[in-house]
Amino acid sequence: MSFTITLLPYLIAMLVAVGVLRASGVLDAGLGGIRWLVEGVGWDTRFVDALPTAFVKPLSGSGSRAMMIETMDTFGVDSFPGLLAATMQGSTETTFYVLAVYFGAVGITRIRHGLGCALIADAAGIITAILVCYWFFG
Numbered sequence: 001m002s003f004t005i006t007l008l009p010y011l012i013a014m015l016v017a018v019g020v021l022r023a024s025g026v027l028d029a030g031l032g033g034i035r036w037l038v039e040g041v042g043w044d045t046r047f048v049d050a051l052p053t054a055f056v057k058p059l060s061g062s063g064s065r066a067m068m069i070e071t072m073d074t075f076g077v078d079s080f081p082g083l084l085a086a087t088m089q090g091s092t093e094t095t096f097y098v099l100a101v102y103f104g105a106v107g108i109t110r111i112r113h114g115l116g117c118a119l120i121a122d123a124a125g126i127i128t129a130i131l132v133c134y135w136f137f138g
Contacts, residue, residue, distance in 0.1 A: 007101065011097075031048055034048055047134075049075060050082075052067045052070075052085075057094065058118075059097070068082075087129040093118065093125070
């Protein structure tokens with residue numbers, strides 16, 4: 001069977017996941033919960049507005065780029081959420097796409113440990129992007 005035919009269902013599933021995440025309102029509810037928790041601790045909540053880019057980036061690079069542009073349209077290009085979304089765009093990876101395409105190309109089927117390590121690296125990139133943006137842009 002052709003590599004393209006075996007890979008296509010995974011790529012379609014990632015696109016559907018991005019669409020469902022965006023259209024269902026789950027993302028907005030989750031951001032509200034994160035904002036509530038961060039306010040409860042007493043921290044600054046400006047970074048929460050850039051998190052949609054970070055949440056979509058592991059699924060789709062173009063989807064996260066669209067989220068970054070939406071953040072910039074809403075808050076402005078020079079706003080803290082806009083700058084943070086742009087920084088997150090460059091500091092994380094399209095994890096599920098990489099695992100589907102690259103591991104699928106060489107026939108790796110057991111990706112459990114690779115997925116865990118990749119998601120930890122994405123979390124480290126997101127946290128570092130937040131800290132660096134607060135450091136540079138206040």
